[in-house]
Amino acid sequence: MRITGYRSLTTVHRWGRPVGDVNGVIADGVTEVPIVLLETDGGLTGVGLGSNADVDRVFPALEGRDPRAVTALYDRMLAFVFKTGHNGAAFGTIGALDMALWDLKAKMAGEPLWxxxxxxxxxxxxxxxxxxxxxxxxxxxxxxxxxxxxxxxxxxxxxxxxxxxxxxxxxxxxxxxxxxxxxxxxxxxxxxxxxxxxxxxxxxxxxxxxxxxxxxxxxxxxxxxxxxxxxxxxxxxxxxxxxxxxxxxxxxxxxxxxxxxxxxxxxxxxxxxxxxxxxxxxxxxxxxxxxxxxxxxxxxxxxxxxxxxxxxxxxxxxxxxxxxxxxxxxxxxxxxxxxxxxxxxxxxxxxxxxxxxxx
Incomplete structure (x- = not known):
């Protein structure tokens, strides 16, 4: 099985009350939830939650790869953006894609990730x-x-x-x-x-x-x-x-x-x-x-x-x-x-x- 593509979408979480901390409050209690869906040629889709604003930049490190090699692919993503920096949006994107990879690995094994x-x-x-x-x-x-x-x-x-x-x-x-x-x-x-x-x-x-x-x-x-x-x-x-x-x-x-x-x-x-x-x-x-x-x-x-x-x-x-x-x-x-x-x-x-x- 190989990674062939991805889709990004955004939903919302409705808290039903104001949420926040000392740094700021969202008064209407509605916050965005970014999602990345990692596609494969075997019909399985991996789900990753979290900001993936840099997915266009990071995804080439995964394209065509076997999703079971999760930790190797994690390091590959880090290496792929190393020269231009892996913090901030890049690290969040790597995290969301990593989550989708683990989801795929467990799905391929037919068992829960735990x-x-x-x-x-x-x-x-x-x-x-x-x-x-x-x-x-x-x-x-x-x-x-x-x-x-x-x-x-x-x-x-x-x-x-x-x-x-x-x-x-x-x-x-x-x-x-x-x-x-x-x-x-x-x-x-x-x-x-x-x-x-x-x-x-x-x-x-x-x-x-x-x-x-x-x-x-x-x-x-x-x-x-x-x-x-x-x-x-x-x-x-x-x-x-x-x-x-x-x-x-x-x-x-x-x-x-x-x-x-x-x-x-x-x-x-x-x-x-x-x-x-x-x-x-x-x-x-x-x-x-x-x-x-x-x-x-x-x-x-x-x-x-x-x-x-x-x-x-x-x-x-x-x-x-x-x-x-x-x-x-x-x-x-x-x-x-x-x-x-x-x-x-x-x-x-x-x-x-x-x-x-x-x-």
Missing amino acids: RTLGAADRFVPGYASGLEYALDDDALVGLYERWAERGFTGAKVKGGLDVDRDAKRLVAVRDVLRVNAERPAVMYDVNEAWGRHQAVRLARRVEEQVDLTWIEEPVRRWDVEGHRAVAAGVRSAVASGENLTGLEQYRHLLAADALGVVQAGSVWGITHFLRVSVLALGRDLPVSPVAYNANPLAHAAAAVPNHLATELQDLALPVGLSADQEIADGGIRLGDAPGLGIEVDEAHIAAQRGAGTWG
């Missing part, structure tokens, strides 16, 4: 994370009550500008989840809003009121000394990595012992997550994938020994997508459909009205 990757258990522990920065306190509680009904014992709250407000909201979410656990896991995400000169002081103010499992992206993603200062100055673990593109960007953070939880963005693909997981495992650190539509990295998370918990952001799926998975018992129970188990209804997507943006 089995292809060697997982023994289809259940993936998770935590709730609603991008709820714009919600008032009552709406925040209502949102996480729905997650508590699904058995979740951990949740993440966005903040960064007003730590007194943040602490109050963290306590409220913790109390919601106490229906399932005496000591729920509570994570605090400030999305790089602080400088190193203020991060420890502000984090400690929050820790006076709530026991944090981790604080996420307390400083800029590249600030090794800042991450290290926070790690040394607070009780909770420091989590970061979702915006890092390539193992070389993790190296200095890990060498400085600046992270307690290593994260990887779902939009950067499955091979990237697997490699980040091995890098973290070599330092006895847990790994946690950051969420994306239809939770494609859950298959890979099920297969790595140092997986801690996968972020889940919504109980609904984007328009025109279905996925063979169940969100229950505090995580994701993956099904037996071949590949990622994600189906794309192109006719439904074509008939939709309206568009969304993360801009």
Whole structure:
């Protein structure tokens, strides 16, 4: 079987509420979901989710190749764009195509991707994370009550500008989840809003009121000394990595012992997550994938020994997508459909009205 072509399309996710973080809010709660469909001469189609704006530039590295050689093709894509840079849109495109390649590989084997990757258990522990920065306190509680009904014992709250407000909201979410656990896991995400000169002081103010499992992206993603200062100055673990593109960007953070939880963005693909997981495992650190539509990295998370918990952001799926998975018992129970188990209804997507943006 050989790769013959691709199709790109875009659907939307309708959150039904404002979504965002300290860096900005999408008031109408409608965001775009780019999709790339990788075609073969054997009739199978691979599904990849995520920005693929550079697909015209990257696809020649795959054309005519056997899709089963996923990791070799991943490196081939990186090499193909090396001279002009693999970060940003290029790395996102490589991630989306890599996801489609893994989908094809498992489909060719006639099994779900979690089995292809060697997982023994289809259940993936998770935590709730609603991008709820714009919600008032009552709406925040209502949102996480729905997650508590699904058995979740951990949740993440966005903040960064007003730590007194943040602490109050963290306590409220913790109390919601106490229906399932005496000591729920509570994570605090400030999305790089602080400088190193203020991060420890502000984090400690929050820790006076709530026991944090981790604080996420307390400083800029590249600030090794800042991450290290926070790690040394607070009780909770420091989590970061979702915006890092390539193992070389993790190296200095890990060498400085600046992270307690290593994260990887779902939009950067499955091979990237697997490699980040091995890098973290070599330092006895847990790994946690950051969420994306239809939770494609859950298959890979099920297969790595140092997986801690996968972020889940919504109980609904984007328009025109279905996925063979169940969100229950505090995580994701993956099904037996071949590949990622994600189906794309192109006719439904074509008939939709309206568009969304993360801009």
